[in-house]
Amino acid sequence: MSQHAQLIGLDWGTSSLRAYLYDGDGKVIASRQHAWGIRHLPEGGFPSALRAITSGWPPCTIVAAGMVGSRQGWREVPYLDLPADAAAIAHGMLRVEACTSHALWIAPGLHRKEPADVMRGEETQIVGALTLRPEYQADACFVLPGTHSKWATVNGGRIVAFDTVMTGELYALLMKHSILGAGIDLARERSFCEETFARGVRAVKDSGASGVFGCLFSVRALMLAGQLAADDLPDFVSGLLIGEEFRIASLRQIQAAPLCLIGEPALCQRYIVAAAIFGHAPPTVIDDAAAQGLWRIASAGGLLEHATLHSYAGADT
């Protein structure tokens, strides 16, 4: 079946590259994924990766977001100040002149000045989530779990505040390199133990203003005392760290706003458990946010207005 393609979207992060091909209505008619994050590019660098991931696709205009716009990316796109919405982000896009195969535009990330914080890529996911679920435009808290988890506040359709917590990175550091992970076989498959995870979340919640830093060594002490099995340690530490995100968030009085999760389903499941322990209503999980966000930003930036519709055979949908 032949379709019409109008736009290519790239969600180009540190460790992965996702490409979406859209029809004239913003529907994704093909998508591809590769490990060519900006730190793991193939020979030939950015142009090579782009050529390979769009191979066989029509030469549509491209909108990209994520670390591809960082200093280490294809072209550095300056951060935008808060508050920001789709229109502001679209206005901040820069074109990559070095890309001769396509009209390639990269969206900016956002920064907060005091205390300093930055995001690249998550702003596009939030824009996508707000497009998919406009009922959250008025007032919501978006949580994007990951290596560097983001907690963003949306008011009146704009991202007004956000915080980054290095949860995923710290978890990996502690498991791989610290005394806590010593003797833990990380390669072994474990099913998620909600009870153990919840025990970690509660421990950090009960610590009050003290927080996770004062709880970490207890993991070692519990092991020595036979009160924590080696197999339970990863979920317990995960509970402490994710619990800490909620503990910090609870100080910022975001309790009232509905919570939306954007991320891997297995990771989101952990945040749903932690949210309940911290007294939140069940969060909404929003899928495909990046793909929607790229389309929305392209649209807000006028990239679709004069775009040609290319016919596409749709071999890899």
Place this chain on the structure above:
Amino acid sequence: MSQHAQLIGLDWGTSSLRAYLYDGDGKVIASRQHAWGIRHLPEGGFPSALRAITSGWPPCTIVAAGMVGSRQGWREVPYLDLPADAAAIAHGMLRVEACTSHALWIAPGLHRKEPADVMRGEETQIVGALTLRPEYQADACFVLPGTHSKWATVNGGRIVAFDTVMTGELYALLMKHSILGAGIDLARERSFCEETFARGVRAVKDSGASGVFGCLFSVRALMLAGQLAADDLPDFVSGLLIGEEFRIASLRQIQAAPLCLIGEPALCQRYIVAAAIFGHAPPTVIDDAAAQGLWRIASAGGLLEHATLHSYAGADT
């Protein structure tokens, strides 16, 4: 000059072994140090390390403290409950029957049950510090900075409470393995920049109940914004982590008790800077605490009562 030796003390930790030879008055007449921590033993294990470090010394009774009494040590000595003083620690010592060259006694560590926490070796340093500075027996807070920093409260001559914070280990993890340390040449010699360190301490103090976990990513953001030089990053992160120790301690209302520091002078200097920022009176730094503590525990345990005085030529004092 010939002297009389009465006791050998061993401060035997994870990464180092220190040995002290005492005269009949508890004065250290010789001391040696080696990297034979319990995880870095020479061929032949514990007996070999002991033989080598006491080579040429008289066959005095030995008292040892630290990780040598852990499950991975020479003999596991069960932890003591709080509160504990020199007499209780001495009472908890166990003899290593496998050591045929000496009468070797290992002191127990301490544990706190709820929330779980443990120490091994630091209790002996605190006992030594209280011997050297008896004015702190009534009421003091002892801080022992390191890989796993300990904060211990002493009341009426007894250790009544303590907490462990993984400051040194987290600092090393973040510098060596995280995105924060990426691009930092750790091998390069840097002089301590008190101003940068203090900036980190103040950042975590100003975070209030939020704490260091919410501040860590700001290090990256400050670097990206050109507001923190790569050369300043290690001292800034050190300030955040040591500041977090003081932030947590300030929640436990130890502000009134005098602060005593036991540790490396360069590390203690950082704690003195942080203490001032958190409104503490200047802490007292106490040296040679481990050597004094081993003697005090041996004495409280009656190990000196029937000990023979051996003549010793004193070649390595």
